[in-house]
Amino acid sequence: xxxxxxxxxxxxxxxxxxxxxxxxxxxxxxxxxxxxxxxxxxxxxxxxxxxxxxxxxxxxxxxxxxxxxxxxxxxxxxxxxxxxxxxxxxxxxxxxxxxxxxxxxxxxxxxxxxxxxxxxxxxxxxxxxxxxxxxxxxxxxxxxxxxxxxxxxxxxxxxxxxxxxxxxxxxxxxxxxxxxxxxxxxxxxxxxxxxxxxxxxxxxxxxxxxxxxxxxxxxxxxxxx
Numbered sequence: 001x002x003x004x005x006x007x008x009x010x011x012x013x014x015x016x017x018x019x020x021x022x023x024x025x026x027x028x029x030x031x032x033x034x035x036x037x038x039x040x041x042x043x044x045x046x047x048x049x050x051x052x053x054x055x056x057x058x059x060x061x062x063x064x065x066x067x068x069x070x071x072x073x074x075x076x077x078x079x080x081x082x083x084x085x086x087x088x089x090x091x092x093x094x095x096x097x098x099x100x101x102x103x104x105x106x107x108x109x110x111x112x113x114x115x116x117x118x119x120x121x122x123x124x125x126x127x128x129x130x131x132x133x134x135x136x137x138x139x140x141x142x143x144x145x146x147x148x149x150x151x152x153x154x155x156x157x158x159x160x161x162x163x164x165x166x167x168x169x170x171x172x173x174x175x176x177x178x179x180x181x182x183x184x185x186x187x188x189x190x191x192x193x194x195x196x197x198x199x200x201x202x203x204x205x206x207x208x209x210x211x212x213x214x215x216x217x218x219x220x221x222x223x224x225x
Contacts, residue, residue: 004091004093005091006090006096006141007090007138007139008025008139008140008224009100009101009141009143010022010025010145011100011101011104011107011142011198012146013145013147013149013180016145017216018100021213025217029095034095035094037086037095038097039096039098039099040098040099040100041098041104042100043081046082048080048081049078051073052074052075068122069109071109075105076102076126087137101139101142102130103142103144103187103190105126106126107183110122110186111185111186139197141224142198143199143201143220144198144199144200145201146184146200146202147184148204149181149183201219
């Protein structure tokens with residue numbers, strides 16, 4: 001009988017240190033001898049991310065103009081492209097470690113919606129679309145890194161790495177501090193609304209200072225342990 005694997009997702013707003021913690025966790029798991037397969041969404045080097053890339057470059061208009069539902073389709077279909085392969089890895093007993101997943105849709109697109117009933121309707125629609133209609137695998141654990149938007153924006157300003165999907169320093173989400181603030185708030189709300197699905201890690205201390213990288217990483221490892 002095949003042994004079921006484990007599906008772990010690291011979530012967080014832009015500038016939360018997500019990529020750093022993802023890389024450290026990957027190194028830790030492989031040092032333990034775990035068979036780990038990695039994914040990063042959006043898959044910018046795959047054809048399935050075409051609409052995502054166009055959206056983030058502003059090719060279809062602003063994020064607010066498009067609303068929550070249309071961009072959510074772009075991201076969901078990119079995940080659908082990888083769904084069969086992810087299921088295969090899990091069936092083989094491997095650990096699938098993912099940088100961003102459905103939680104990013106819920107936070108970045110859900111924050112555009114005002115009204116409790118409207119937000120609940122969107123989240124239910126997204127759940128049905130990804131998990132029921134498209135049969136995209138559901139994570140076992142979503143770890144959410146919460147970083148205040150002002151600090152996250154400052155950290156992004158220090159970033160000089162080249163990105164394949166845009167020639168801009170910031171895409172349309174990253175360039176809008178209000179979008180970032182609302183996305184961080186939405187991530188926190190997700191952790192409060194669905195504590196069995198989303199586990200939050202606060203990346204600042206009581207004085208509002210960014211916690212050391214190794215301290216955050218140890219908390220992630222403690223959650224997994």
